[in-house]
Amino acid sequence: MIDIELLRGDPEKVKKGVADKQFDVSLIDKALQLDKKRRERLQEVENLRANRNKFAKEKNIEEGKRVKAELQKLEPHLEEAEKSFNEVFNQIPNSPLPQVPVGKSDKENVEVRRWGEPRKFDFEPKDHLQLGKNLGILDFETGAKVAGSQFYFWYGDGALLELSLIQFAFEILSKEGFVPVITPDLAKARYYMGTGYLPRGKEAQTYEIKNEDLGLTATAEVTLAGKHADEVIAEDKLPLKYIGYSHCFRQEAGAYGKYSKGLYRVHQFTKAEMFIYCKPEESEAMHEHILAMEEKIYQELALPYRVLEMCTGDLGAMAARKFDIEAWMPTRGEYGEVTSTTNCTDYQARNLNIRLKRKDGKTESLHMLNGTAIATSRTPLAILENYQQADGSVVIPDVLRKWMGKDRMVVGSK
RNA sequence: GGUGAGGUCGCAUAGUCCGGUCUAGUGCGGAGGUCUUGAAAACCUCUGUAGUCAUUUUUGGCUACCGUGGGUUCGAAUCCCACCCUCACCGCCA
Numbered sequence: 188m189i190d191i192e193l194l195r196g197d198p199e200k201v202k203k204g205v206a207d208k209q210f211d212v213s214l215i216d217k218a219l220q221l222d223k224k225r226r227e228r229l230q231e232v233e234n235l236r237a238n239r240n241k242f243a244k245e246k247n248i249e250e251g252k253r254v255k256a257e258l259q260k261l262e263p264h265l266e267e268a269e270k271s272f273n274e275v276f277n278q279i280p281n282s283p284l285p286q287v288p289v290g291k292s293d294k295e296n297v298e299v300r301r302w303g304e305p306r307k308f309d310f311e312p313k314d315h316l317q318l319g320k321n322l323g324i325l326d327f328e329t330g331a332k333v334a335g336s337q338f339y340f341w342y343g344d345g346a347l348l349e350l351s352l353i354q355f356a357f358e359i360l361s362k363e364g365f366v367p368v369i370t371p372d373l374a375k376a377r378y379y380m381g382t383g384y385l386p387r388g389k390e391a392q393t394y395e396i397k398n399e400d401l402g403l404t405a406t407a408e409v410t411l412a413g414k415h416a417d418e419v420i421a422e423d424k425l426p427l428k429y430i431g432y433s434h435c436f437r438q439e440a441g442a443y444g445k446y447s448k449g450l451y452r453v454h455q456f457t458k459a460e461m462f463i464y465c466k467p468e469e470s471e472a473m474h475e476h477i478l479a480m481e482e483k484i485y486q487e488l489a490l491p492y493r494v495l496e497m498c499t500g501d502l503g504a505m506a507a508r509k510f511d512i513e514a515w516m517p518t519r520g521e522y523g524e525v526t527s528t529t530n531c532t533d534y535q536a537r538n539l540n541i542r543l544k545r546k547d548g549k550t551e552s553l554h555m556l557n558g559t560a561i562a563t564s565r566t567p568l569a570i571l572e573n574y575q576q577a578d579g580s581v582v583i584p585d586v587l588r589k590w591m592g593k594d595r596m597v598v599g600s601k
Numbered sequence: 602g603g604u605g606a607g608g609u610c611g612c613a614u615a616g617u618c619c620g621g622u623c624u625a626g627u628g629c630g631g632a633g634g635u636c637u638u639g640a641a642a643a644c645c646u647c648u649g650u651a652g653u654c655a656u657u658u659u660u661g662g663c664u665a666c667c668g669u670g671g672g673u674u675c676g677a678a679u680c681c682c683a684c685c686c687u688c689a690c691c692g693c694c695a
Contacts, residue, residue, distance in 0.1 A: 226652095226653070226654090229652080229653060229654095229664085230653075230654070230663095232664085233652090233653070233654090233663060233664045233665090234663080234664090236663085236664060236665085237662095237663055237664070239675080239676080240663095240664090240676085242675060242676085243621075243674095243675055243676040244621075244676080245675095246621075246675075246676080247675070248675045248676090249675080250675080251674095251675025251676070252675060253675095254675080255674090255675065255676095400685095419611085419650085421611095542650095544611095548631090548632085548648090550650085
């Protein structure tokens with residue numbers, strides 16, 4: 188949620204952010220109106236409670252009974268008013284940072300830079316599904332048999348590739364002060380909702396567990412954000428930097444289209460995710476830091492990529508600023524998303540009640556950021572397609588060889 | 602899964618049987634002060650969070666919060682119900 192003081196103090200500013208994000212601007216006036224109503228009811232109820240407490244202290248049982256009856260009538264009105272307010276208020280998205288390019292949709296995202304040259308093939312490159320099948324390392328048929336469509340098995344060098352990529356990311360990032368964490372793959376509703384992963388509706392992302400207040404997490408962001416919920420963190424403990432490992436589960440309801448085949452869009456993958464809690468004044472630098480780490484990873488893997496900054500219309504509710512890295516995907520003939528890093532500023536922190544305590548004792552909401560290091564669906568896709576050879580083998584990127592124990596995946600090996 | 606103990610204002614602990622004197626005591630930690638050449642010690646004072654109203658800053662009033670959610674009562678940390686979590690032991694198990 189946004190800062191309510193900002194809403195009351197400068198509604199026009201909030202409106203601009205909401206409009207730039209292509210959200211419904213009428214939310215603002217509605218929220219202000221409901222806020223006013225809510226506060227009126229709150230005054231009524233609090234005055235009655237003050238009376239109740241006074242009579243209780245005086246042991247004035249008659250008057251106490253009278254006030255009690257009145258309270259029983261008015262308290263539901265207050266509850267109702269707060270519920271209506273929260274419903275609208277929680278729909279107001281985070282404001283974009285001022286330097287974010289304004290645009291209506293993903294078509295207006297801005298390319299920031301490119302790194303590396305897409306490889307020129309002197310043969311017809313195969314897609315990762317064909318390569319994986321020929322090498323005997325990737326099997327969607329058996330995945331569909333056992334778990335349904337868009338599930339898969341990795342075998343042999345494919346399984347080793349996933350493990351190597353995670354090792355590689357953890358090695359780089361732990362050297363940079365990110366604390367390695369292995370997180371639960373399930374979380375309570377409060378946490379996946381608080382981080383913005385919706386279980387139902389047109390774009391449901393989370394799978395829910397029957398008869399439990401639990402869902403499969405779509406990313407370790409959920410658990411790493413939940414980790415410090417309801418905490419007050421001393422200023423000198425910040426920034427907290429984590430590199431989390433988890434399996435990620437996505438319903439991908441309604442997500443179909445030309446890139447829905449193969450590893451680009453799957454229901455389960457493994458991910459190494461960066462997560463940072465920091466002071467508001469350092470969050471932009473931390474965002475750059477995460478992006479720099481992501482670029483370092485793809486440079487060391489020698490995968491050509493470009494960096495994209497999301498325009499206001501493509502930020503979603505949580506983000507104040509967001510960058511994606513897109514790696515070159517040869518059989519598509521274009522770049523495809525492999526990482527995403529978001530500065531949520533204080534929006535998530537307010538949802539999860541996470542605060543920072545300054546040296547002078549004052550508390551305020553802190554800033555929270557996340558970013559993909561490696562997702563073991565799309566990164567192996569890019570490696571298979573970019574590193575393939577004419578004979579159907581796939582060269583292993585230098586930095587992964589120490590964990591793979593070999594320099595090439597060949598047909599017939601395991 | 603079973604049995605037992607427990608969850609209290611940063612940390613630790615008292616209070617819960619017997620509801621009002623708990624506007625939650627004490628110790629530690631933190632801030633300020635006295636004393637001192639300086640420091641330590643001692644002593645004194647202050648020290649939770651959120652909301653809301655009033656106020657020029659300051660500040661003050663009120664409300665809520667003793668794991669969570671309900672209930673009983675004029676009044677609940679305290680009584681009742683349900684749930685969650687922690688610890689110990691038992692069972693099962695990689």
